[in-house]
Amino acid sequence: MATMRAACVERYGGPEVVQLREVEKPRPKQGELLIRVVNTTVNSADWRIRSLEVPRGYGTLMRLAMGFSKPRQPVLGSEISGVVEELGEGVEGFRVGDAVIAVAGMGMGAHAEFKVMSAAERVIAKPASLSFQEASALCFGGLTALHYLRARAKVKAGEKLLVIGASGAVGIAAIQLAREFGAEVTAVCSGGNAELVRSQGARHVIDYTREDLTARSEQYDVILDCVGSVEYGSVRPLLKQGGRLLRIVSSLAGQFTALFQGRLSGHRVISGVGTERTEDMRYLAELAAQGKYRPVIDSAFPLEGIRDAYTRVESKRKRGSVVLDVSPAPVHPRADGHIR
Ligand SMILES: NC(=O)c1ccc[n+]([C@@H]2O[C@H](COP(=O)([O-])OP(=O)(O)OC[C@H]3O[C@@H](n4cnc5c(N)ncnc54)[C@H](OP(=O)(O)O)[C@@H]3O)[C@@H](O)[C@H]2O)c1
Structure with missing residues (x-):
């Protein structure tokens, strides 16, 4: 079985509940892409889910949605910048090596070396004007x-x-x-x-x-x-x-x-809760390509430093986004900047 590193949340609690584990590497099915994660973020939604520190009245709803005693999906993280590693059957419009931005949304799973996404939604080309770190912080x-x-x-x-x-x-x-x-x-x-x-x-x-x-x-x-x-x-x-x-x-x-x-x-x-639409991701990427929008990076941590990243997020003092460096950024990514 091929494996990958992933940050797993095995119960609700403080940053100490996050453990780095070797888990099964996912395989793309029909219509899916396997993305090698270069950067991801630890954002305020990850912190709220991990800690169950949610606005009053949402505690039980959160447990019902995410898992009663622990998160059903132990690998949190919703934002990705990375490179297409493998194409599932029938995927069009992407090639292996393309630099992309993906939003996993409530499906999460971004705090890992690889993530499978449907090629049809919430995956767009990364604008060349942004670094991979910045690209991972484009969307939240x-x-x-x-x-x-x-x-x-x-x-x-x-x-x-x-x-x-x-x-x-x-x-x-x-x-x-x-x-x-x-x-x-x-x-x-x-x-x-x-x-x-x-x-x-x-x-x-x-x-x-x-x-x-x-x-x-x-x-x-x-x-x-x-x-x-x-x-x-x-x-x-x-x-x-x-x-x-x-x-x-x-x-x-x-x-x-x-x-x-x-x-x-x-x-x-x-x-209420905001929406995560592919066309809005493209709009942000277009603005970024035109130099009109640029995420601010507060700090960066290696994947193994994810507990420190969480500590920074829950300080409520971060300026912009906290990112995780998961794998090295390619020097000449393919299709970098070709928004579609
Ligand atoms: N409804 C939705 O769909 C949705 C979506 C995303 C996020 N959210 C929620 O939105 C909130 C913001 O998320 P975020 O990621 O932007 O937060 P964040 O990055 O963690 O915000 C941190 C910033 O807030 C400032 N701050 C803290 N207390 C403040 C105060 N009393 N007055 C003014 N500024 C203050 C801090 O600046 P100083 O150090 O200067 O105080 C710090 O720079 C979170 O609670 C998140 O859960 C909701």
Whole structure:
């Protein structure tokens, strides 16, 4: 039996529950690709699943979805940059050696040397403008920010956007996308991250360690809360008529009340889980190829250092994304930059 290294989560708990194991190397079936993982990320979803530290009300739902006493899929990780290693029968549009980006989504399994994906969805060519490390971090923050800002809030040019938690993976993606949409961003972060968020396109910065955001008189069209630190009631005066509060971190009860909140004041409160669509991945890759979108890498760890990577993620202080170096990046990857 051919084997590969994989980081396995054998029960819910702290970083110590992650063990590096030799497991069976997967084989691609009809219509599937085997991808050699060059880089993957440890993101906030991996941390939440591993630790079961989820917003209030989601604990039981998470166990039902992921496994009651331990994750049914022990290999977590949803983002991949890598190289096509083998083609299953009938696969068209990819060749062995192609540099790709893949999103495994809730199927996970990316914290391993190899991952099988359906060739039909959520696998795209890697833009040459991004390193493999950057490419692995293209989608988690990017797809979430795109879903909330474009699909849900329909952010328009000239609108004012307040991003709370602006220096995290989703926050940085939101700043870059808002800049692309022509919106004006005010970033909320600690003073040490002010320069970073300005470099990403934020026009104004509020240091939440020194200033009470809710005491401000300025108003915004859209507030994106990537921390879960505000309630609708506390930020209602900050929203213009027609304003939208996007709560990407919300309790289960908060998700239900969001359906009704704000209506009387002409506001909308939007929460829920983002989508992972192949066409949105292509959109982000196109922006990256044009130099308009670039993930920020906080830190990189070898696969065997995954516990340290988790520790960094759950510090809640990371700036952008934490990546894992799984296998060496090819020097001249094939089809690098050919977006399709
Ligand atoms: N709904 C969905 O579909 C969805 C999708 C993806 C992620 N999420 C959730 O969204 C959240 C954000 O994810 P992420 O990966 O972007 O997080 P992250 O990268 O871990 O965020 C870390 C950043 O948050 C900042 N921060 C911490 N406390 C803050 C506060 N009180 N005010 C302002 N900034 C603060 C930190 O900056 P400082 O050091 O400056 O404080 C740090 O740079 C997570 O809870 C995740 O579970 C939801």
